[in-house]
Amino acid sequence: MKNVKMLALAGATFAAMTAGSVQAEQYYGFMDVSLNYLDWSDKAEDRSNNGFGGAKEDFFYLEIEGGAGYDWGDVYGFVDFENPQNTNTSERDFSGAPVTDSFRIAAKGSIAYNIGKSNWNAYGHIYSLTVGGEGFFDQNIVVGASYDINTESGFWMKPFLGLHYENQTFSGSGFNGYMAGWVLGYNFKAMGQDFMVSQWHETEFAREDQFRGNGTEHTLKSVGQNGAVALWWNMTPKFTTGIQYRYADNKLGTAAYHDAIIYTAKYNF
Known part of the structure; x- marks a missing residue:
């Protein structure tokens, strides 16, 4: 039921974000579906599974992603279905060893x-994140300001800063400090092919003690980092492949630095 509500929330959010855009001038738009495999490093698995919290295991996920820019602003969104092959594991709960393939x-x-x-x-x-078989959820809302940087060289960037509100199964809900970050990209050609480098990054700071526990003797620091750097190869207008370096520090339930490689194949609509 939580997953159904989650999809309903995502749909309502997209509907609200795009309301009124019918009469607006659209500058760009995109939508894609991708198959992804996230491979945690040995270091990440050792740290996460041996005392620092947030047990980690490699996984597949399907992603639907889209965005658009209008004369009034821009919207972006994605939905990930992680471990989609394990959709019928609803009997699992929090008892026993950590479940990493829900x-x-x-x-x-x-x-x-x-x-x-x-x-x-x-x-x-x-x-928002919901775990199908364990009843866990975590929702993060950020409200603030951002700034558009666009250049003729193919580089663009959008830094942001905002207040952070969190609602989580174990920690409850409330103000949880601030979040700063950015998304950026650089489009270029090499060997006659189209490529792009992109990054998203988030820094949470001044986090409340309420949200810093992770079920171990370790405590998440008041500052946490989260993000990914990617190289994309636009093989054709319809097909893109890429590799991402995924990193986090005192985030994702683990009170240590941990990282992964994500392999991605996208179909562009």
């Missing part, structure tokens, strides 16, 4: 609304 749904929606004719935006995003 079916999970992760979703994010963001909106940046232009402030006048400046490059500043009113910014907000919501990220």
Whole structure:
């Protein structure tokens, strides 16, 4: 039921974000579906599974992603179906050893609304994770401001800063400090092929003690890092492949630095 509500929330968020855009001038838009494999490093698995919390295991996930830019601002969102082959494991609970292969749904929606004719935006995003068989959920809402940086060289960047509100199974809900970060990309050609380098990054700081526990004797620091750097090869207009370096420090339930490689194949609509 939580997963159904999760999808309903994601759908409602997208509907709300795109409402009123019918009469707006659209500058760009994209949508893709991808198959991904996340391979945690040995270091990440050792640290996560031996005392630092947040047990980790490699997994497949399916992703639906899309975004659009209008004369009033831009929207972006994705829905991930992690371990989709294990959708019928609803009998699992929190007892016993940590379960790392449960079916999970992760979703994010963001909106940046232009402030006048400046490059500043009113910014907000919501990220939610639900674990199908264990009843765990974690929702993060950020509200603040962002800034658009666009260049003729093919480089673009959107830094943001906002207040962070969290709602989680074990920690409850409330204000949880602040979040700063950015998304960026650089499009270039090499050997006659189209490539792009991209990154997303989030830094949480001044986090409340309420949200820093992870079920072990270790405590998450008041500052946490989360993000990924990617290289994409646009093989054809319809097909893209890429490799991502995924990193986190005192995030994702683990009170240590941990990282992974993600292999991705996308179909572009």
